[in-house]
Amino acid sequence: MLLREVEYARPSSVEEAIELLAGHEGARALAGGQTIVNVMKARAASPDVLVDLNRLEGLRSISVSGETLRIGAMATYTQIMASSEVEVSRPILAEVSAQIADVQVRNRGTIGGNICSNDPTNHLPPLLVALDGSMTVRGADGERSVSASDFFLGVYMTAVGEGELLTSVSVPAAANAADGFASVTVGRDGTCLANAAACLAGDVVRIALGCVDAVPVLLTPTSSDESSVRQAVQEADIDPPSDVHASSEYRRHLAEVCAVRAVDKASRRG
């Protein structure tokens, strides 16, 4: 409960935030804080400077422009669940956000924090990989866009470099997209033992597995029928970590089941 000493700044603009992040060694962005503050309580990983993004209202906006749904990195799960833009352009994001933890966490936790922490049990990394989303990352020398499949580098590691800031997440807008998400959790809405997101577009099938590796595992089976989905998972030859909640073997099995169930949900929606 008792954090190591840390410095705190609350910038009033994205530019200022990036200056702070770039200008201070060991500086980290503080989004919802629903992961990083707990890690700091354990005094495991510990930033020297926290750059609080919570007053950057601009980073909370959710908008649809043409073919793209753009969600500000600081949009909370609660916001995403309530957003009419999300509802009309990619409802799966609201559906999955509603399964994350509890009201209090959903009120504070953000889409940006979820994917930047990239805990292997998080819901959104596999979902965004399956939806072929892209992340906008801003640094001192401008903005760049990183596709979801390149964004996740490892546990707690992403393409957001030192002195950079994730500003928004974009996914293709498609109201009736055939998306599906399935998970097995410890208790209802608890920690995921395994999860999978699926997106069916024409004959393109994208499945992303969570909880089985440091980063989401993307599968693109040739068809959405059960046998080829199972085959794709088996051929991915994943080596999931073991922990007290599930053995590697059990996770491997659950990954296959979740993939099949996610695809099934997706096809029933499409």
Add this chain to the structure above:
Amino acid sequence: MEPTASKAITVEVNGTVYERDVESRRLLVHFVRDDLDLTGSHVGCDTGNCGACSMIVDGQLVKTCMLLAVQADGAKIETVEGLAAGGELTNLQQSFSDHHALQCGYCTPGMLMSATALLRENPKPSPAEIRKGLQGNICRCTGYWNIIEAVTAASGQEVASNE
């Protein structure tokens, strides 16, 4: 602005304004309990799971063990101490007692704040909605059903009673 290891902050808690210097690292729940001496809100875990520290900050239900006190600078905070204005119990508080929705009472302040936030957003929640609304609050005494009944009754709905 330059990062600092401590900061003078102003918060309004249950209508009273407090100004204090606080270390940047101090969690809001410790600030409220130890610095403001409002000990109604509790700490039951290290990991943001138990919800005993739940408060309503600027209208939003949050776990204050995952919020730094400095982040609450300028915020309006509601805690359990603010519910019964002038000692007059709210329907919800009375209902908790009527339905034996508390035993040791340690989770109760956080539970009450979560239920208060829920009823503001959803004045007539179904039992399933109440369970979803209280999912972030652990109670080790009651097994939850009496709490669900208490919230149902406080919202003026029929209770599937255990009596």
Add this chain to the structure above:
Amino acid sequence: MNVAGEKRFDAPRQTVWQVLNSPESMAKTMPGVDGFEVHDERHWTANVKVPLGLGGLRMKINFEKLEEREPEFARLSAKGEGVGAIMNMQTSFELEEAEGGTLMKWAADVSIAGPVGSMGQRVLQPIVNQQVGNVLRSLEQQVQEADG
């Protein structure tokens, strides 16, 4: 947990050996080393900050060379402290001449002591794999530099 593998260098065995046995050049292969101290040729200490998205994982790592047979075999122990837990690693490598280059067979046994929970369990394995990858990549670089 155990990790092991092989790596081929396009450099003579002696060069690889020297790199592997020089604390300074090894330091360069480790992520986020911000302090280094050699006590004697068998003992040295590194202060590292493993860069993670959430903030540095600060560790003080004490190395001890347990065994060596120049130029083909060495075994070290590394003990990292400072994250509320203790990381213990025993690692060894064998060097063989392999057509014009050197083949390194390495193995490491990593364990964490302390109240790590599944966070430690679940996260340790991927982090170790990741860091091993980094080390091997920069090792190659060091060998090339040493090889001139």
Add this chain to the structure above:
Amino acid sequence: MSETIAPSEALVVEETQAPQRGFAGQNVPRKEDKRLVQGEGLFVDDIKRHGMGYAHYVRSPYAHANILSIDVSKAEALGGVYGTLLGEEVAALTDPFFQISSPPGAHVKDYALAVGKVRHVGEPVAVVVAETRELARDAADLVEVSYEPLPALTDARRALDTDAPQLHDETGGNLSWSGLYSWGDVDSAFAEADRVITIGELHFDRFNSTPLECDGALVEFNRGTGQWTIHTNNQFPGFAAIMMGPAMRTGLDKLRFVTQDIGGGFGNKITSHPQLVAMCLLARKLNRPINWTEWRTDFHLTMSHGNERWFLDTQVAVKADGTLLGFRTKAVDDAGAYLRYEPLGGVIWAQVTPGCYRWQHVELEFTQVMTNKAPVSPNRGYSRMQHLWFTERVIDIVAHELELDPVEVRKLNYIKADEMPYTTPNGCVYDSGDYSRMLDVALELIGYDSLDEKRKEAASRGRLLGFGIGSTLDSGTNNFGQSRLINPELQFSGNNEVASVKLDIFGEVVVTLGTTPQGQGHETTASMVVADILGVTPDDVNVRAGHDSYWNSHAGFSGTYASQFAVTGLGAVKGAADKLADEIKRLGSVILGCSTDDLELAEGHVRMKANPEAALPLMACGAIINANNAGLPEDLDVTLNARYVYRPPFEVPDVETKYGNLTLTYAAQVHAALVEVDPETGVYDVVDYAAVDDCGSRIHPQIIEGQVMGATAHALGAATYETFAYDDDGNLLTPNFYDYHVPHAMDMPPISMGYVESPSPFTALGTKGMGEGGGAGIHAVCAALQDALKERGRPLVHDSFNPYHRVWEMLADPEASRKLVSVETR
């Protein structure tokens, strides 16, 4: 997954008799609630003192290691640090804690801090005290401890192997205590048997009730009087005192225990005496009040794990019709690294030796060992729960293997109502109860008649439905004489509790209790009993909140533990109130000039039965005795301040035959569960649940129902989610609520409740101790899973803890568990 919506409304109450007991029997509003719902409770961590220091422990990262050196210089150099405490100081200033065990456990040396060696991850090795909580932890991080790691022992079954790591040199091995219990004639039972069922191994898992408030203390030392005031949430101060006094070389009256509100206990807050000693030493050394806040991770690492127990080589003697004759088993109990309340678990189980059943012949070899895990201590259902789970598992395995109906096997073997009071093979006396009727009520509540339709309906959704029963006992009011079966040298026996009731100068009725309630509503129930006796209302009765050993209302066994308040606590309250009522009548007879027989207490007056107009208000009585007593007869011995010590009727059990009555009352639970298993993943839900309890006469039904619901939630958590799991190096893998998942609101199944009231013939109010439950839900879920998986290769449920992955393993390889059981037909 099926989404449960609400508890079914059914509530059945069957009473063998329904005596009108005034306020008793009614749901009087709880006195405690008004402060607790306003955040005005006073929990230990709410207490502040000027200049107090915050303590933070330095804990071992190793499960087993020699401590080579500890360097606190950097910590003490840090600004704001008040001081430190080390094991070597503790060893110099205190003696090792008194050990309950006979040898070899008797030789364990246990101090407030590790001395020379650590024996489990998280064991305290030093304490740092500083100006703020954060600084204390900063400084603790600066303490440099150098360890020599040793191999860890994490499997109790290996503890006695010659090559096993040795925890305590003094005990010459890892055995703490062992004893052979044999009652009846086990050989003849097996000779008589038509079938002998052998079960290789059953395992009761390690968990505890994890009260939401962890332990804590605020300790002040009075230099002038040499007296400590210990504000703490310890739930058994009487026990803490007898552990601490001798160790600290001080008289017990120098240790003042003060408690108001406690955030849950469940037995887990009995053994905090090592931490309390450390804080006492620091308060004296640093001459300032010391705050100790135990954090969640600390609690999980060090506090009161439940006894993990193995049952090996079990043999059961059965007739072909399922009549149970007897059993043999070897219980191996894992006490963890130190004996803080153990090895009492080695006898406590014997309170319920036959479970709810009539078998007469029992042989149990009990072996308790020490391992590199957190010390175990009482946990809701302490030691009986493990044994009851075993007996229930045996019943269902017998039924499963002999293709008998678990309901019929139970009805055939249950102790019958007309056999009550029933003497068990080891001399315990079950006071009252009707288990068959309870089972009928449970079956009705859960719709047992339509079980087949339910199975079909679930199957149509691809789910496997299973039904299971758990019938258990909650034995309350210990005869501490049972400790002599562990160690004949001990001078403990019987039990007691104290209450005082006085009438103050303005007629205020004031009650003080010796108990330390943690949510059981003692203020409320005590006020009801007193009100009925004094002819006032509960609102007129002021029951002091909490416990203060300087109130002089405690005895050696005072506290709140082991399901006894309704017997010992209320027994003491009734005794004191009766005494006061008698004094009031004697005063009244003098003032009103009549015989005490002509008087009654009603409506706040002592008055003449024949002529209610001739009455003296209680206020006047208080005023006369306290402030206006001139002219009263000299021989009128009335103080209006009555103190009563309740002492249950017990004999010392026979040490040789291990025979005798170990507890006074036996509340019963018959619970039934329906589970649905997803055969593809092993994920399952409890979809319906019925809880039928009998705790005798019910003083406050609502409080009792709350206890039953809470105990059920604990059992369901333990069955599916909750475990203290260790890796092979002795690291705890579930040190917080993130990994140690407890039931949340959405995890609870619908629960319908039923009651049978069989008043206890042995207690003044017909009440029985209750609240712990017997872990009936753990067994009901085990049985339901075994039933659900029957058609998938008949796997045997062999563990009390069945997370999804274990169910999946049983589905994937049923043969693995089939190997554990065999049936011999004679």
